[in-house]
Amino acid sequence: MLLDNKEDYITNVKNFTSSFDENHFRSLASKDFNNWPKPLEEKWRLSRLGALSRIKMMPIEPDLKKISKIDKKTGSFFLKFVDGAFRTDLSSDLPSGVTLEELDDKESLKFLNKIKESDLKNHPTTNVSLSCTPSIIKLTVNEGIKVNELIEIIYEGGDSKFSVHPVLYIEIKKNSKLSLIENFDHITSLVMPLQLIEIKEKGSLKSIKIFNDHYNTYNLSAHCAFLSTEANYNSFSLVKGGVFTRSETHAYLNGPNANLNLNGVYISGKEQHHDLTTAIYHDVPNCTSKQIVRGVLGDSSSGVFQGKVRVAPNAQKTDGQQMSKAILLSENARANAKPELEIYADDVICAHGATVGELDDNQLFYLKSRGIPENKARKMLISAFLKDIINESLDDQFHDYIFNEAESSLSFIID
Amino acid sequence: MSLLEIKDAHLKLDNKEILKGVSLTVNKGEVHAIMGPNGSGKSTLSYALAGREGYELESGEILLEGNSLNEMSADERARGGLFLAFQYPVELPGVGGMSFLREAVNSRRKFLGEKEFDHLGFVKEARKEASKMFVKDEMLKRAVNVGFSGGEKKRFEILQMAMLKPKVSILDETDSGLDVDALKIVSEGVNAQRNNDNGIVVITHYQRLLDYIVPDFVHILSDGVIIKSGGPELALEVEKNGYAGLINAA
Numbered sequence: 289m290l291l292d293n294k295e296d297y298i299t300n301v302k303n304f305t306s307s308f309d310e311n312h313f314r315s316l317a318s319k320d321f322n323n324w325p326k327p328l329e330e331k332w333r334l335s336r337l338g339a340l341s342r343i344k345m346m347p348i349e350p351d352l353k354k355i356s357k358i359d360k361k362t363g364s365f366f367l368k369f370v371d372g373a374f375r376t377d378l379s380s381d382l383p384s385g386v387t388l389e390e391l392d393d394k395e396s397l398k399f400l401n402k403i404k405e406s407d408l409k410n411h412p413t414t415n416v417s418l419s420c421t422p423s424i425i426k427l428t429v430n431e432g433i434k435v436n437e438l439i440e441i442i443y444e445g446g447d448s449k450f451s452v453h454p455v456l457y458i459e460i461k462k463n464s465k466l467s468l469i470e471n472f473d474h475i476t477s478l479v480m481p482l483q484l485i486e487i488k489e490k491g492s493l494k495s496i497k498i499f500n501d502h503y504n505t506y507n508l509s510a511h512c513a514f515l516s517t518e519a520n521y522n523s524f525s526l527v528k529g530g531v532f533t534r535s536e537t538h539a540y541l542n543g544p545n546a547n548l549n550l551n552g553v554y555i556s557g558k559e560q561h562h563d564l565t566t567a568i569y570h571d572v573p574n575c576t577s578k579q580i581v582r583g584v585l586g587d588s589s590s591g592v593f594q595g596k597v598r599v600a601p602n603a604q605k606t607d608g609q610q611m612s613k614a615i616l617l618s619e620n621a622r623a624n625a626k627p628e629l630e631i632y633a634d635d636v637i638c639a640h641g642a643t644v645g646e647l648d649d650n651q652l653f654y655l656k657s658r659g660i661p662e663n664k665a666r667k668m669l670i671s672a673f674l675k676d677i678i679n680e681s682l683d684d685q686f687h688d689y690i691f692n693e694a695e696s697s698l699s700f701i702i703d
Numbered sequence: 704m705s706l707l708e709i710k711d712a713h714l715k716l717d718n719k720e721i722l723k724g725v726s727l728t729v730n731k732g733e734v735h736a737i738m739g740p741n742g743s744g745k746s747t748l749s750y751a752l753a754g755r756e757g758y759e760l761e762s763g764e765i766l767l768e769g770n771s772l773n774e775m776s777a778d779e780r781a782r783g784g785l786f787l788a789f790q791y792p793v794e795l796p797g798v799g800g801m802s803f804l805r806e807a808v809n810s811r812r813k814f815l816g817e818k819e820f821d822h823l824g825f826v827k828e829a830r831k832e833a834s835k836m837f838v839k840d841e842m843l844k845r846a847v848n849v850g851f852s853g854g855e856k857k858r859f860e861i862l863q864m865a866m867l868k869p870k871v872s873i874l875d876e877t878d879s880g881l882d883v884d885a886l887k888i889v890s891e892g893v894n895a896q897r898n899n900d901n902g903i904v905v906i907t908h909y910q911r912l913l914d915y916i917v918p919d920f921v922h923i924l925s926d927g928v929i930i931k932s933g934g935p936e937l938a939l940e941v942e943k944n945g946y947a948g949l950i951n952a953a
Contacts, residue, residue, distance in 0.1 A: 649756075654793035657753050658807035658863065659781035659814070668806065672797025672846075 325412050332412075334592045334624045335534055335563040340506060345478055347420035348372065348450035356444065358473045362689060363438035371445035372454040372479075373422040385433030386466070391424040391457065399424055399457050402484055406512040407538045407567060413508045417482040421453040428458075429491075434465040441470040446477030446505065455482045460491035460519075467494040469686075472529070476504040483511035487519035489543065494522045496686065498693055500529040503558070507533040515575075517543030524681045525552035526690060527562045528697040534563035534592075541568070541575040541603075548577040551681040553674055555694055556589035556621070557701035563592040570603040570633075577607070582677050583614035584670055585621035586701030593642070594626040601632040610640040615647060615673060617666075617701060667702055671695065704769050705730050706902040707752075707871045712763035714751050721747045723927035724763070729871060729902040736905045736913055736938060739924035740946045745906045746790065748924070749875040752904075753787040754780045767871065781807075782814035786869035788860040790876040795847035800859070803847045804829055808866050829866065836862040836892050854885035861892040872896075873904045878912040890915030910942035925950050 324341045325332035350373035360366040367388070368378040374390070382388060391399060400418070408414045418424075429435060446452045452474060460466055472479065479501060487493050493513075501507050507530045515521055525535045539548050554562035568577045583591040593612040614623035625642035647669050655665035674694050679687055707729040714722040721744045729735050739745050750758040752765060754777035765772045772780050795803065809819040820828060833843060836858045848856050857877055864872050874893065878886055893916050897903065905916055913921070913935065921937040922929045923946070931937065931949055941949065 650793045651795055653755050653777060654789065654795065655803075656777040657755075657781055657787050657789075658803075659778055659810040659867070660806050661778050661810065662776065664806065664810075665778070668798055668803075669795070672795065676797040 331565070331594075334594065334626065335532075335561065335565075340478065340532075343449065343478075345449055345451050348445070348447055348452050348477070350422050350445070354445060356442075358442050358444045358471070360440050360442060361471065362469060363440045365437055366440040366442060367427075369425075369441070369443045369445075369454045371422075371447075372443075372452040374425045374454075382439070383435050383437050385430045385464070386435060386439070387428045387430070389426050389428075391426050395426070396424050399426075399484060402486070402514070403512065405514075406540065408482075408510055408512050411510050411536075413480045413510050414482060416451070417453045417455055417480045417510070420451065421455040421482070424455045424457060426457040426459065429460050429464040429466045431461040432463045433461075435467070438467045438469060441468060443470065443472045443479070443481065444474060446474035446479060446501075448476040448504075451478040451480060453480050453482070456484075458483070458485045458493070460485070460487040460493050462488045463490045464488075465492040469496045470498065472497070472499045472501050472507060472509070474501045474505050474507070476502055477506075479505060479507045479509075481507070481509045481511070483509075485511065485513035485521070487513065487515050487521055489516045490518045491516070492520040492522075494683070495524070496682065496690065497523070497525045497535065498690075499525065499527040499533045499535060500693075501533065502529065503531055503560075505530040505533075507535075509533070509535045511536070512538040512540070513548075514540045514542055515546035515548060518545045519543060520547050522549045522681070523551070524549075524690075525564060526693060527552065527554040527564065528556075528694070531559060532561045534565060536563075536565040538567045539569065539577070541570050541577065542572060544572050544574045546572075546575045548575070549579075549681065550577065551580045551677060553581070553677060553694060554583045554591050555674075555697040555701065556583065556591050557586045557697070558589060559587070560589045561591075562589070563594075565592070565594045567596040568598070568608065570597070570599040570606045570608060572600075573602065573604045573606070575603065575606055577609070579610040579612075580677050580680065581612040582673060583612075583623055584617065584674070584698065584701065585614060585623055586617040588618070588620040589701075590622040590624070592624045592626075594624075594628070595640075596628040596630065597638060597640070598630040599633050599636055599638065603633050604635040606633060606636040606638065608636070608638040612642045613673075614644045615670065616644065617647075617670075663702065667698070670698060670702065674698075705766075706733075706768060707904070708764075708766040709752075710764045710766070712748070712751065712765065713761040714747060714758060715761050716747065716757070720761075721927055722751065722760075725924070725927070725929055727922065727929065729904060731902060732897075732899040733920065734897065734903045734905065734916065734918045736907060736918035736921045737924050737929075738907060738910075738921060738938060738941055740950075741908075743924045744927045745924055746875060749787055749873050749906055752873055753777055753785065778810070781867075781869075782811050784811075784870035786864050786867055786872040788857075788864060788872065788874045788877050790879055792848045792851075792856040792860055794849045796849050798847050800843040800845055800847050801826065801829060804843070804863065804866060807863065811867050832865050833862055835895070836865065837888055838862050853880035854882070854888075857881055857885065857889050858892070861889055865892065865896055869901065871902045871904065873906065875906045876908065877905070878907055878909065886912065886915060910938045913938045923949055
């Protein structure tokens with residue numbers, strides 16, 4: 289079906305799932321956000337959106353003249369989204385073999401259909417994002433193109449009582465390779481980034497997401513990834529900003545020998561709530577997935593890791609590993625971990641573990657017995673806890689950068 | 704003034720009295736050995752001296768060069784010149800050996816009003832000391848004690864001692880887990896640091912270690928009190944007759 293105009297597009301979005309309410313489109317203020325998941329819904333039980341439903345909100349009208357306030361931090365190529373709208377004027381050129389386009393209606397439909405194949409079809413933010421986004425932007429790495437330079441994507445803008453909806457579609461074609469760093473840096477608003485990633489045969493994507501929105505910002509990030517045969521996806525999220533940030537990833541291992549790393553760190557202080565939610569679907573044999581999540585929580589913050597790994601009956605020889613660890617630095621901090629394994633195949637290696645605790649007494653005493661002051665000793669142990677996973681997850685060139693990003697937030701929760 | 708003075712130290716753990724009035728004086732240049740059977744309170748005493756949380760004295764006092772340590776935290780005591788070589792050195796994944804050492808040494812130097820080492824200056828100093836303890840460069844690059852053998856761990860403890868230049872060192876069962884060769888290296892490392900200004904307290908089960916680190920005084924700790932003190936010959940008596948004879952006689 290071709291979509292001739294915007295109206296059709298809306299109609300199509302409306303048909304996309306039954307729960308879609310067309311009143312959401314451009315008129316969110318007239319309705320309460322009463323389609324937000326209720327606390328009884330299992331997927332949102334640990335991350336409640338009640339407070340959000342009490343805020344009257346409008347999708348933002350992107351101001352295409354708005355000045356960028358965030359400097360790029362690394363890399364020579366960068367893309368900027370302001371108020372959810374892609375800004376050519378603020379972005380650099382792209383390496384050769386990499387293209388960027390705004391999807392037309394026909395392509396948008398393909399995008400929708402692909403989303404429909406994932407769990408995001410029932411996701412509370414999908415419809416809102418699709419209805420409210422200024423445009424769907426597609427980044428393509430052409431077949432056989434191995435991009436050695438890093439591309440940085442900066443998402444900024446926002447306004448209080450407004451929602452922001454960047455939507456990005458990334459296609460890594462056969463035998464191609466890309467590295468991305470995405471920075472979310474919005475001022476107070478509700479941000480709902482939606483992302484679809486397709487990695488074709490033997491393609492490789494390395495992606496780092498840094499959630500660093502201003503305090504009081506809600507960020508409900510939803511992203512799904514489809515991996516073909518021998519595709520490689522290495523994703524790392526650093527969640528540190530916002531009053532409520534949920535980074536949700538659904539990954540589909542659809543081709544044999546695909547490999548996924550889905551690691552993340554959250555650093556939470558004050559009243560922050562951070563949530564890393566993942567679902568990994570092993571649908572074919574011989575794929576591997578590995579997940580390490582670490583959290584450091586201070587003040588009255590709370591953190592959630594919920595990770596589902598589903599191994600289909602024919603997905604033999606699956607190797608799925610999942611490990612989450614949270615360290616509480618204050619009596620009022622809370623961490624929840626909910627690993628879920630659903631295994632329907634019998635010849636698999638799957639393991640998961642989750643711990644929530646305080647810093648190790650023995651280690652602390654050992655450092656102090658060497659004259660290192662308590663505070664410094666705590667910092668050293670937490671830094672080590674994070675360095676460990678950062679070094680394991682990322683290429684050498686990013687270790688210092690990401691570690692410094694993490695450490696800058698740590699200083700707020702360790703006095 | 705004595706270097707270290709323990710005055711009638713009483714300590715309870717879980718409401719059970721472990722130290723029942725330990726007194727001991729260590730003067731400059733002295734090496735004291737504390738021997739005793741399992742459960743006599745040796746490790747508790749070393750934790751109490753080092754200031755581990757939960758090991759505060761019920762009554763009595765510990766003095767370092769006349770200053771009471773009772774109210775001081777472990778790190779304050781260490782900066783002030785007290786060192787504990789652990790029976791089981793703790794692994795610190797992700798904490799690099801070199802930066803750990805530098806942090807420790809600089810904390811002490813800062814306390815003493817000495818200039819802190821910069822990175823390069825420290826690396827040079829650490830390598831010099833490390834080679835004396837047969838600690839390879841590669842070991843300093845690794846995370847502290849992670850994947851170290853028993854011998855490597857103890858050598859690394861003594862390297863820390865050498866670099867921190869403490870006034871009083873407490874060596875808690877430093878011989879445990881060591882073969883004869885490793886025991887020799889570690890003992891030589893300790894002996895090299897014996898001088899007229901510092902004091903060493905060696906806590907051990909066995910006389911074996913005392914063949915290498917020859918003490919000036921030997922004390923037998925049993926059921927939370929020192930039941931007998933003497934010279935090195937006391938250790939030989941233990942070796943020959945066991946603790947039982949001494950304890951019964953006391």
